[in-house]
Amino acid sequence: MAYTEEQLEKDLKNKKYEYGFYTDIESDKFPVGLNEDIVRAISAKKEEPEWMTEWRLEAFRNWVQMEEPEWANVHYEKPDFQNISYYSAPNSKPKYESLDEVDPKLLETFEKLGISLDEQKKLAGVAMDVVVDSVSVATSFKETLAEKGIIFCSISEAIQKYPELVKKYIGSVVPPKDNFYAALNSAVFSDGSFCYIPKGVRCPMELSTYFRINEAGTGQFERTLRIADESSYVSYLEGCTAPMRDENQLHAAVVELIALDNAEIKYSTVQNWFPGDEEGKGGVFNFVTKRGICEKNAKISWTQVETGSAVTWKYPSCILKGDNSVGEFYSIALTNHYQQADTGTKMVHIGKNTKSTIISKGISAGKSQNSYRGLVQINSRAHNARNFSQCDSLLMGNKCGAHTFPYIEAKNKTAQVEHEATTSKIGEDQIFYCNQRGIDEEKAIALIVNGFSKEVLNKLPMEFAVEAQKLLEISLEGSVG
């Protein structure tokens, strides 16, 4: 599956968003608008227990009283929340036991995305829980996981089958009241995935889910919950693409990670949602709340490669509650054309000897605006807490912007906080040097950008690193000029 130069050449020629197709699958869709009845209907549709319905309603009541945040360095026309349909599911329910039963059009879609399940199944060690328009349609490798006692299923299924786990942990890291979009998500989330790794178990494979928005005008509200019990380990990959749409699509996901004592969670994302066209028309709004909590000696590592979306608002964070816990954030955010990204992380040090590392690489091209926003907070009892932050920005051309907003709050004198930042520009001399060695401009930029992003790309699992590298190159197509 090695990505060849020829393939890259072909991809570079393809100027348009390459996953911009639309699959015509009959959908079961709610009318537009949001009120308590819609929230109840979603809950009923999913046959949820009473406590879940109440939890959603509580979130909805909070949301109604909240204001959409405006502090981020992004400008966009606010979505009309009463003009969104809050539930849409492929008609072909229930779930399939084998691929043969899956809607062939859906399989075709996967084919185009290059993630055919058939192929994925053969690929060593990747279990797929595919989410298309809010409902899981196919799940594989479940048995292998079940043998280890690992639960990996849709959140809806988890609510039915493992209510005690869901009840205990949902909203424990991102409370429904946390922010405007988290409250909205809590009220209306349609599906998402759930994972529980039992005590002492090392998950034998990389888990992954592919998300996709597939219905015009449908907001997607995914809910993800990961629980790594004591001394367990799990690595999770998430990749996203969306079809080309003219109107803006709202995406407001919530991801919660819980790493109990001595557990470790790695969470990697490659995000490639439709960013809008060259004129800035269309594109996905991505307002995501991702947060993890670390108990004693636990570790959470976020790695993200963000190349898509018209507007991104996303801060994967770690609450380092337990002593000696570790939080990491490795990010590449690339913006082109009229894209706007405001992304970063929060590292909240509560326990003693807690450690966090932030490596953020921002690449701005076209007329895009790319902001890093980060908070390192050392609380009063976090003795000997340490943080290292590095924020590098790379600019291409002179119509884009790179911004850095690092916040540091240290309430303990023993804290050590280091922050480094650089801004550079791809120079004509670098391009000429590459040209002189027979490397054309497009390829030269890809080479320079990949070099710039290397520290973060290296943190991704191998197959994902290749995919991410390819994405960076495709995303910069047309930025030279």
Next chain:
Amino acid sequence: MLQIKNLHASVEGQAILKGINLEIKPGEVHAIMGPNGSGKSTLSSVIAGNEDYEVTDGDIIFERANISELSPDERAHRGIFLSFQYPVEIPGVSVTNFIKTSINQIRIARGQEEMPANEMLKKIKEKAELLEMDRKFLSRSLNEGFSGGEKKRNEIFQMAMLEPKLAILDETDSGLDIDALRVVSNGVNKLRSKDNAVLVITHYQRLLDYIVPDVVHVLMDGRIVKTGDKELAKELEERGYDWIKEELAASV
């Protein structure tokens, strides 16, 4: 191999090259010497196709084709190599990764297959040894934190890997200590053959003790004012450039 006819070039409206004529045949080594600001580096940049310079008149013929309108990468595909006076840094891109990309891009442009990995590795090893470069060096980011000598060594390493038809060495001796000078010159000499040519641009004669030229040109104020054999270089070393200026003044 290379014919330069009445070449005029300017940068930001200021004329730098004012009618260069030069012919280099396969197998030859030419040296261009001249005082600071005479246009030596401009000439090498213009041959390589640097678009910061505007060619206002004249032609560059390479292997019987007029390349004046070709982009720098197209010229590289045809076998023109420039060893930079100031090689640029590309953070995060290793020496190995860079040369691999370069070789394969050139091969693709020529309609060839990419070089098989084992052949590539073997070649890298062989050429690195030629230039007395160690393994660790190959995995470092291109030119980042390199000493002056390391940068030049890496340029000649790339030249050895690419085996160009025409190699232009722009002040390759500047910033080199005597040992590095020996290694670099040795590398260049090993690559000389009857089919390729070298254009050495230098201030000083000392490089020419190692890379012995067939023809020496003196460049002054954008023109080649004197051409001779290797003895001319020695004479320049001893007497400087003033006597040529005087000769020129007398002949007008």
